Amino acid sequence: MTPSVMPEAARKPSSGFDLKLYGPFLALAALIVLGTIVNPVFLSPGNIGNVLTRTAFIGIIAVGATFVITAGGIDLSVGSLAAFASGVMIVVMNALVGSMGAGLPVILVGVLVALGLGLAAGLVNGLLVTKGRMEAFIVTLGTMGIFRSLVTYIADGGTLSLNSEIRTIYRPVYYGGVFGISYPILAFAAVALVGALIMYRTRFGRHCAAIGSSEDVARYSAINVDRVKLLAFVLQGICVAIAVVIYVPRLGSASATTGLLWELEAIAAVIIGGTMLKGGYGRIWGTVVGAVMLTLIDNILNLTGAISVYLNGTIQGVIIIVAVLLQRGTVARR
Amino acid sequence: MAEPLLAAFGVTKSFGPVEVLHGVDFTVQRGEVHALVGENGAGKSTLMKILSGFHRPTSGAVRVDGRPMSFSGIGAAEASGVVLIHQEFNLAEHLTVEENIFLGRELRRGPFLDKRAMNERSRAILAELDCPVDPRARVRDLAVSERQMVEIAKAMSREVRVLIMDEPTAVLTGTESAVLFGLIRRLRDQGVGIVYTSHKLDEVRAITDRVTVLRDGHHIATRPTAELTEDGIAQLMVGRAISDLFPAKTPPAPDAPVVLEARGIDVPGWVRGAGFDLRRGEILGFAGLIGAGRTELAEGLLGLRRRTAGTLSRNGEPLRVRRLEDAVAAGIAYLTEDRKGKGLLLAKGLQPNLTLLALDRYGRVFVDERREAAALERAVTEFDIRVRTLDVPVGSLSGGNQQKLLLAKTMQVDPDILIVDEPTRGIDIGTKQQIYRFLHEFARRGGSVILISSEMPEIIGLSHRVVVMRSGVVTGVLEGDEVEEGEIVRYATGLKGRTVDGLKGFTPEGDAHDAVGHA
Numbered sequence: 046m047t048p049s050v051m052p053e054a055a056r057k058p059s060s061g062f063d064l065k066l067y068g069p070f071l072a073l074a075a076l077i078v079l080g081t082i083v084n085p086v087f088l089s090p091g092n093i094g095n096v097l098t099r100t101a102f103i104g105i106i107a108v109g110a111t112f113v114i115t116a117g118g119i120d121l122s123v124g125s126l127a128a129f130a131s132g133v134m135i136v137v138m139n140a141l142v143g144s145m146g147a148g149l150p151v152i153l154v155g156v157l158v159a160l161g162l163g164l165a166a167g168l169v170n171g172l173l174v175t176k177g178r179m180e181a182f183i184v185t186l187g188t189m190g191i192f193r194s195l196v197t198y199i200a201d202g203g204t205l206s207l208n209s210e211i212r213t214i215y216r217p218v219y220y221g222g223v224f225g226i227s228y229p230i231l232a233f234a235a236v237a238l239v240g241a242l243i244m245y246r247t248r249f250g251r252h253c254a255a256i257g258s259s260e261d262v263a264r265y266s267a268i269n270v271d272r273v274k275l276l277a278f279v280l281q282g283i284c285v286a287i288a289v290v291i292y293v294p295r296l297g298s299a300s301a302t303t304g305l306l307w308e309l310e311a312i313a314a315v316i317i318g319g320t321m322l323k324g325g326y327g328r329i330w331g332t333v334v335g336a337v338m339l340t341l342i343d344n345i346l347n348l349t350g351a352i353s354v355y356l357n358g359t360i361q362g363v364i365i366i367v368a369v370l371l372q373r374g375t376v377a378r379r
Numbered sequence: 380m381a382e383p384l385l386a387a388f389g390v391t392k393s394f395g396p397v398e399v400l401h402g403v404d405f406t407v408q409r410g411e412v413h414a415l416v417g418e419n420g421a422g423k424s425t426l427m428k429i430l431s432g433f434h435r436p437t438s439g440a441v442r443v444d445g446r447p448m449s450f451s452g453i454g455a456a457e458a459s460g461v462v463l464i465h466q467e468f469n470l471a472e473h474l475t476v477e478e479n480i481f482l483g484r485e486l487r488r489g490p491f492l493d494k495r496a497m498n499e500r501s502r503a504i505l506a507e508l509d510c511p512v513d514p515r516a517r518v519r520d521l522a523v524s525e526r527q528m529v530e531i532a533k534a535m536s537r538e539v540r541v542l543i544m545d546e547p548t549a550v551l552t553g554t555e556s557a558v559l560f561g562l563i564r565r566l567r568d569q570g571v572g573i574v575y576t577s578h579k580l581d582e583v584r585a586i587t588d589r590v591t592v593l594r595d596g597h598h599i600a601t602r603p604t605a606e607l608t609e610d611g612i613a614q615l616m617v618g619r620a621i622s623d624l625f626p627a628k629t630p631p632a633p634d635a636p637v638v639l640e641a642r643g644i645d646v647p648g649w650v651r652g653a654g655f656d657l658r659r660g661e662i663l664g665f666a667g668l669i670g671a672g673r674t675e676l677a678e679g680l681l682g683l684r685r686r687t688a689g690t691l692s693r694n695g696e697p698l699r700v701r702r703l704e705d706a707v708a709a710g711i712a713y714l715t716e717d718r719k720g721k722g723l724l725l726a727k728g729l730q731p732n733l734t735l736l737a738l739d740r741y742g743r744v745f746v747d748e749r750r751e752a753a754a755l756e757r758a759v760t761e762f763d764i765r766v767r768t769l770d771v772p773v774g775s776l777s778g779g780n781q782q783k784l785l786l787a788k789t790m791q792v793d794p795d796i797l798i799v800d801e802p803t804r805g806i807d808i809g810t811k812q813q814i815y816r817f818l819h820e821f822a823r824r825g826g827s828v829i830l831i832s833s834e835m836p837e838i839i840g841l842s843h844r845v846v847v848m849r850s851g852v853v854t855g856v857l858e859g860d861e862v863e864e865g866e867i868v869r870y871a872t873g874l875k876g877r878t879v880d881g882l883k884g885f886t887p888e889g890d891a892h893d894a895v896g897h898a
Contacts, residue, residue, distance in 0.1 A: 246745040248738045255735055258724040265683065265713070265721040266735040266788075267703040325726060 068371050069318050069334045072364070076341050084348040094227060096344050097337065098219075101229035102127075102288040103307060104336035107314040108240040108329060109284030112277040114315050115244070115327030117257035118181035120170060120278065123285050124307035125192035130162045130289045131299035132196040135205045147210035155293075160286045166192070167282025171275035189308065197301040207297040219294040229291045233333075236287060241329040243280075250327075253277055257324025313361065314339055317368040338364065382445050384409050384572040385430060385461060385541045390439035392425050397767065399425050402439065403598045405591055407541055407572035412563060414583045414604065415576045417593035418616055418807035420765065420777040423576050426593065427543050430574065431463035443541075460540030464530045466549060466805065467719070470518045477501035477514035480533045504532045508562055524555035531562065542566065543574040548582060549805045552669045552833070560586050578807055580609040592616055617809050624812055625840030626819040631660035636694065638827050639711070639796055641680060644689030649675035650851045653689075657796065657829060662822045664842030665831040666867045672851035673831045674716060677798050681706045681713050707736070712794035714786060716801035716831070718778075722785045725774030729766065729784060730755045732773050737791035758787035763813060779810035786814065797821060798829040803837065815841060835864050847871050 080087035106123050113120045138155040145151050166188065173184040199205065207215070222228050244250035252273045256263040263270050293299070316322055317338060318331025342361055346354045383406040392400040400422045407413050417423050428434040429441060435450040442448060443459045470479050480501050486493040501514035510528040518526060527547060534542055544563075548556045563573055563586055575587055583590060583604065590607055592599040592615040599615050607615075639657040644650055649672040657663050665673045679686040682702045691698040693709050700706045706713070715721040723732050734741055734751050741747050741754075755769060762783040766776060773781060782802070789797065799818065803811040818841060822828050832838050838845055845857040847870035854876035857866055869875040 242745070248746060251731060251735070251738060251746060254727075255724060255731070258726055259720070261717075261721045262724050262735075265703070265715050267707045268735070269702065269704065325724075 066319070068368070069328075069331045069338075072317075072368075073334045073338055073341075076338060076345065080341065080345045080348065083345055083351075087345065087348055090225070092344070092348075094225070094230065096340050097230045097233070098227045100336050100340040101233040102292050103310045103314060103339065104233045104333060105236045105284050105288045105291075106281075106307060107311040107318075107332045107336050108236050109281035110311045110315050111240065111244065111318075111320055111327045111329055111332045112250075112253055113181070113281050114312070114320055114322060115250075115257050115324055116253040116274050116277045117260065117324030118174060118274060118277065119185065119312070119322075120181065120281050121185040121308045122166065122170060122188040122192055123281065123311055124304040124309075125189045125196070126163065126166050126282065126285050127289050127292065127304035127307055128196040128299055128301070129192040129199075130159045130166075130286055131293050131303055132199045132205050133162060134159045134289060134293055135207045135297075135299055136199060138211055139208045142208050142211060147208065147214065149214065151211060152215050156290050159289045159293075160283065163282040163284075163286025163289070164279060165282070166285070167279035168275070170282070171278030174278065175271035175274050193301070196299060196303065200300055202301065204298050204300040207293065209297075212294070212297040215294040215297075217294075219291055232287060232291055236284065237329060237333045244327055244329045249273065249276065254325055254327060257321075257326070259325075310339060311336075313365050317365060319368070322369075335368075383407060383442075384444060385574075386442045387426070387430060387436075388440050388442075390426070390429055390436045390441065392422075392429060392434060393437045398437070398596065400429075400436075400596045403593065403596075405430070405598070405601075407574055409572055410567050410570045411589065412567050412573045412575055412587045414587035414590040415574055415593065416578075416580070416583060416590060416612060416616055417599075418779070418809050420595075420779065421593040421616070421807075422596040423593055424545070424777075425596075427463060427545060427574065427576065430541075431461050431543050432457075433463070457537055460538060461543065462534040462537060462539045462541070463543040464527070464534065464545065464547065466545045468526050468530050470526055470529060470533075472519040473517065475515050475517055476505075476512055476521070476529050476532075479518055479529055480504065480514070480536050482533075484537075500536065501532070504535050508532055508535070509558065523550045524552070524558075527551070527559070539566075539571060541572040541574065545576055546578070546805055547575070548577060548579060556582070578805065578811075580612050580808075583612065584609055594618055613808055616807070624808070624836075625815055628841075628843060629660075629819070629823045630843055631658050631822075635659040635661065638694055639698075640692045640695075642690050644676060644679055645687045646672070646675045646679035646684055646851075647687055649684075650679060653848070653851070653853045655846050655853065655856070657827050659827055660822050660825055661843050662818060662828040662830055662841050664838040664845040664862075665829060665848065666835070666838045666845050667848035667871050669833060671848040671871065673848050674800055675851075676848070677713065677800060677829065677831060681711065681798070683713075707792050707794075710793075710795040712736075712789045712792050712797055714789045714797070714799040714802055716804060718781055718785050718804075719774075723773045723781060723788075726772050728770050729759075729764070729773060730769070732784060733758055733788050734791060736788055740791070754791070758784070758791075762787045762817075779806040782806050782810065782814070786817065794826070796827045796829070798831070800831045801833065802830070803832075803834065811837075835867065838867065839863060847876065849873055849876075 086092055106127070110120060110123065134155045137158050138151050141151045141154060170185055170188055173179055174181045177184070218228050222231070252263065252268050255266065255268060256270055256273055260270055314335035315332050317335035318328050318333070320327045320331060339361055342364070343357050346352055346357055386406040388404055389402045390400055391398060391402055403422070403426060405426065415423050415426065425434065429436050432448060432450055440447060443461060448459065471482060474482070477497050481497050486496045498514055505512055505514060508528055508531060510532065512521060512525050512528060518529060521529065527550070547559060551559060563575070567573060577583055587604045589601060590604050590612060591601040592612065594616060635658040637656045638659050642654040644653045653676050655663065667673050675684060678684040680691060680700065682700045682705060691700060698709055700709070703713070719725060724735070730751050733755050738746060741750050758764065759766070759769070764780050764783045764787070766780065773784065776784065802814050802818070818828050818830065830838065830841055839862055842862060845862050845867060846853055847855045847857065847867055849871055854873070855870040857870070
């Protein structure tokens with residue numbers, strides 16, 4: 046048995062072909078074939094790059110969500126947190142332009158603010174769940190409302206816009222790239238790679254899966270259950286912050302509707318990828334595929350005139366349900 | 380002989396390419412208690428599942444009253460009056476007793492539930508069973524033995540004709556078992572056929588009429604119980620003579636140092652002022668009735684339960700244990716009594732289960748899966764874990780193999796002190812012997828063992844000294860010739876030793892050895 050960052054591809058199940066293990070990858074392949082048939086433009090580097098760049102926010106958040114869900118939790122606050130962190134980041138940067146001038150230092154401060162907020166929000170969620178002995182669903186339902194209302198308050202019901210000089214400097218972080226690969230894609234790839242390393246190769250990843258399978262067994266195996274869960278929420282918060290850092294230069298604004306329903310899209314990506322919603326079994330590469338699929342559906346509908354783009358949600362919904370149907374009754378091998 | 384109530388002819392069962400039952404015959408007559416015995420993995424569970432309609436046999440036939448059994452789901456078998464009571468009960472914990480009894484077949488008046496009728500019927504059935512449980516009580520508030528009564532009541536309410544009981548006494552105390560046996564006899568007299576599995580051969584001798592022995596999926600023998608001795612049954616089960624179930628005791632050296640000292644341990648609601656000394660090379664038994672607080676004492680020591688008072692010293696040095704990690708760091712490992720709920724991740728494979736407790740020993744940042752795999756190979760050999768492939772989920776292993784894996788997992792941290800809680804619960808005699816040998820060897824090589832067990836032969840056969848607890852209090856510490864059943868029972872039931880009420884002046888510094896002095 047060779048250790049691998051991608052165990053689902055490297056490890057052979059004992060008997061026959063495991064649909065659940067390879068399902069998400071097959072579904073992605075099918076979508077790509079479908080896309081190519083529908084419109085040859087689909088496979089052009091420009092279109093693929095565009096799809097992946099737009100996947101990056103949800104994808105990065107979903108990588109964090111994979112840890113929380115694997116550890117038996119759920120985080121509904123990520124979309125609101127993204128909006129709140131974007132708002133605060135914009136306000137702070139705008140406020141600093143006067144004293145520091147429009148330049149890289151201001152952006153760096155903004156990035157640190159976003160990361161700090163993400164970390165703090167993760168700590169709050171995590172501490173309420175662990176020390177407060179509350180259901181993750183309830184805690185994050187609460188913080189979801191709080192963050193959403195805070196950004197609305199800061200924006201006074203309107204839109205917060207980034208100072209135009211800063212925006213010009215910051216813009217390439219979303220629109221630029223190296224060797225034709227955009228920075229969001231690179232960030233997404235880096236987060237996924239680090240996430241996979243943590244999930245599959247470290248004690249923390251193993252502990253998340255153990256806790257999601259059975260908190261009692263984890264506790265009786267000398268695992269600090271509270272600390273692992275707290276760390277999972279913190280990791281999620283940091284992932285949201287990274288997404289914010291590449292999201293803000295895209296539009297240069299934040300409002301009450303920023304990041305709306307991102308939490309559900311992130312959870313959908315995680316579930317389509319084969320991670321079990323009840324915890325105990327997490328798949329980072331599955332999550333990446335899940336996130337890409339969600340954007341691809343949108344893209345393919347845009348490229349074909351045959352089906353209305355308004356039916357996007359229907360198709361996504363069907364795919365989520367099929368993904369869970371395929372998971373049903375099968376047992377994790379890891 | 381009359382037409383049997385339930386009969387299986389030449390039943391085989393394969394899972395994938397693996398055949399686990401090879402042409403087994405089995406019959407149950409009206410008013411008969413028929414024991415089904417065999418080692419773990421002998422095929423008892425599979426046969427029971429086939430008899431109760433859970434599994435369809437690969438070949439062969441099952442007949443109820445001469446008619447072929449329908450395998451269209453559990454409901455069909457229940458409709459023909461065959462009910463299986465699982466070892467893990469099948470009750471909705473949040474519902475009341477009566478709701479459970481009528482679950483799925485609620486009595487109605489028009490569109491509404493007829494609660495009064497259900498309550499009356501439940502009361503009548505429970506009274507018939509001599510069961511003091513209130514039908515309105517929630518199942519989650521019941522003791523394990525009471526839950527079992529509810530399971531039986533549920534079966535009774537379904538006009539049961541064949542009752543299949545999987546290890547019913549594994550979780551019962553002696554008194555509770557006696558009540559169960561009375562009940563089984565009454566059911567038998569009413570003409571119910573009973574299939575009874577147990578690893579406790581004295582029970583099999585006491586209450587069954589016939590014994591069928593399975594070994595490795597083969598039908599070995601079916602004989603009237605009266606013709607067999609316990610030893611005879613055990614020999615049929617393992618296919619060889621079982622001698623020396625317990626290895627000869629090797630007492631610790633007279634000057635063996637105390638490696639763990641506990642004083643005045645309080646665990647709220649369970650244990651008051653308990654203390655003991657554990658010496659190097661010693662197996663210290665903890666005896667007592669279920670609920671005496673032995674598990675809670677151990678878990679209190681280990682940081683798994685809240686402890687409100689008490690001190691620990693390890694090799695004479697004060698030891699602080701706030702979490703299980705602290706105990707593990709001090710070389711103390713714990714084997715839980717609840718291997719399915721607290722010991723193993725049933726959906727995961729053997730490898731992650733084996734290393735879960737000791738994962739920090741498999742690499743600093745990244746877990747080295749190659750070393751894990753090597754450790755698993757070693758553990759499988761050392762603990763004789765029998766599996767066909769190593770990547771099956773642990774939940775699919777037999778109880779004995781699960782227990783051996785759990786022991787291997789516990790030993791991954793190389794402890795000096797091993798606290799084992801009911802180490803042989805629900806496992807067969809061959810595996811028991813292996814575990815006894817292991818504990819004996821561990822102590823002989825300088826390890827120390829705390830053995831919590833409700834099986835008296837185990838306590839007596841292995842322990843150098845025995846701490847007896849009653850209602851959360853240490854009532855006595857027995858040594859040498861005192862380690863025998865009568866004496867332990869006298870301390871466990873309060874006939875001898877410190878009485879619980881007499882302990883009001885018990886100080887946290889009180890020494891457990893005093894109890895012996897005063898006895």
